[in-house]
Amino acid sequence: MRHDLTDFDRVVLPELELPWPSTLHPEVQGMHRALTDWSERHTLLRDEAERDRYAGYRFAWLAGRCFPRADPAFAQWAADFMLWFFLFDDVTADRVESAERATTMVRRLTAMLDVLDLDELGERPVHGETAWDDLCRRLRALVPAEENYQRWATAMRLWFLSLTTQVFDQVRTHRVSPRSYASYRRYSAGLKPPLALADVANAGSLTPEEFHAPEARLLEMYATHVIGWSNDVLSAPAEVHEPATRSLVTVIKDAEPGRSWQEAVNLAVDQTHAEIAKFAELAEQVRRSASPQLAGWIDGCQDDDRHGQLVPARHRPLRPHRRRPSRAIGRSRTMAIPRSLPPGPAPGxxxxxxxxxxxxxxxxxxxxxxxxxxxxxxxxxxxxxxxxxxxxxxxxxxxxxxxxxxxxxxxxx
Known part of the structure; x- marks a missing residue:
């Protein structure tokens, strides 16, 4: 739905602070070069427009911050996966506003599901399918056990299927409650797959008992909320102008149309900070008796929590700024990104x-x-x-x- 943006230009965006540091994988430069070669081999970026658009997204750096301690081969896989993931999401699930686009989306989703389930390509692979097959085969060889691969594969299936819920909501539902939005956002944000591999990328594989323990499932849920909602807040200046796109900010605003945009932003930020506090408190409790592998997985969740602050590079132009606690968004539709957060697209x-x-x-x-x-x-x-x-x-x-x-x-x- 199209929103009334009368007072949006006067919104001030508060800072989102995380209580743990951010680090970067030391091989990120080589990861970027290898990612470029890999994308060209699979013809992922099909024309100059796509190459121009994705040039500044810096997926190697995104992977390098989400998996800073990973084995180089795994970190390279993560960089390749993130390019594929965001491209697939943009091409397949964004702005599905016609029967023709919906038909294309179904064909692409089912093709990727078949690669996961049947372990083979279709007779006429769709765009991105050969790259997806390569990613699945490489990951299977990288992880220590089939259990690790299947955790990730299950998370990917949930993401693929959640995209249909998201699209149906966008084209058929006038409004959605904040609770319903939070429910499908946990899956449609695509955060469960990298969190399913956070143990492998750090201190080693969790046992099934550790992975499925209620405390671990709660930590994962808090982490997905932190990442997804911080992404929503930081992307708000771009996404409020897109009628088919929902975010935590717009959903809060829609729930009470009389509330101002500033109130909606403040509530979204408060809600995100509450999830950060829940994660930090539970993580501290679990660490007291955690195995090295479980502690490493928690470290990986914290690394991935930076994910939501890196992704909005897709929605903002490069803009030098000074550190300030907040800044009015203004008519440029550009937000001030605090100094504590990673920056956006690389400058040309x-x-x-x-x-x-x-x-x-x-x-x-x-x-x-x-x-x-x-x-x-x-x-x-x-x-x-x-x-x-x-x-x-x-x-x-x-x-x-x-x-x-x-x-x-x-x-x-």
Missing amino acids: PEDLWRLEQQPALLEDFRASYGDLFTLHRPDQPRGCSSAPPTTSAASCSATTRNSTAWAPPCTTT
């Missing part, structure tokens, strides 16, 4: 070159993005004037981001 060569010409903006950029970027002076890109620019780095990004090459534009640490 033109962005970096222009920043080098403006020392004040460069220092601001270093202050905001220095934890992930080591800036260097790139060669002047073709088409860039040698005269000092008059536009801001934010506007440069808005105009040049679509020309960013798929190869990494800067050195990342």
